[in-house]
Amino acid sequence: MTVDHLLAWPGIRRTPSPALDLFHTRAFLDPTHCARLIELIDANRHPSTIADPNGDAYFRTSETCDLDAEEPAVQELERLLHTLTGIDPHHGEPVQGQRYAVGQEFKAHTDYFEPNGTDYQQYCALAGQRTWTAMVYLNEPQAGGGTRFKHIGKTFQPEQGKLLTWNNRLPDGRVNPATLHHGMKVRKGLKYVITKWYRERPWQ
Numbered sequence: 001m002t003v004d005h006l007l008a009w010p011g012i013r014r015t016p017s018p019a020l021d022l023f024h025t026r027a028f029l030d031p032t033h034c035a036r037l038i039e040l041i042d043a044n045r046h047p048s049t050i051a052d053p054n055g056d057a058y059f060r061t062s063e064t065c066d067l068d069a070e071e072p073a074v075q076e077l078e079r080l081l082h083t084l085t086g087i088d089p090h091h092g093e094p095v096q097g098q099r100y101a102v103g104q105e106f107k108a109h110t111d112y113f114e115p116n117g118t119d120y121q122q123y124c125a126l127a128g129q130r131t132w133t134a135m136v137y138l139n140e141p142q143a144g145g146g147t148r149f150k151h152i153g154k155t156f157q158p159e160q161g162k163l164l165t166w167n168n169r170l171p172d173g174r175v176n177p178a179t180l181h182h183g184m185k186v187r188k189g190l191k192y193v194i195t196k197w198y199r200e201r202p203w204q
């Protein structure tokens, strides 16, 4: 994907930082679309998991849903993401939904797989490393639930339909530690997001 392609999206904003390529845009999804995706997440959620477990049982306390690629709301989301990013849809992992109740979070992590981690071979042998991440807030909790990029001191607040996207790699192809981010604790209400990860090579 080229950054120029992203910049053609009306209303896209780049976070001014030399450390990483990070963009956001408001109202990427409309409220009806968000509500339908929330319904799908609620119908099929289970405790979230992590790669390279680090011994902290409270590292990621949310619930996850693998969304059904046949659902019209998921297909429409995929179509919009393709228009936004220009990334070949075959390089995408299936879309996931995440739900956080009060007190739940996803502590500071990177979306790429640690190149020397124990799980790298298992997760990356076929499709390669994660390249770009796209995430969309589907609602707005009453308090908390921001996404904090610690290295650059930037926190995004959840807002229904707002999209974030960033490049997990550096221009030379190595992973970028400055993409470290924290899905912070929800203090009041619920938080729903979708996450979409792209790979170097086609998925499956």
Ligand SMILES: O=C(O)CCC(=O)C(=O)O
Residues within 6 Å of the ligand: 098, 106, 111, 135, 145, 146, 147, 181, 182, 183, 184, 193, 195
């Ligand atoms: O919920 C958030 O704000 C961040 C989610 C996230 O980083 C992830 O699912 O990888």
Ligand SMILES: [Fe+2]
Residues within 6 Å of the ligand: 109, 110, 111, 181
């Ligand atoms: Fe993440």
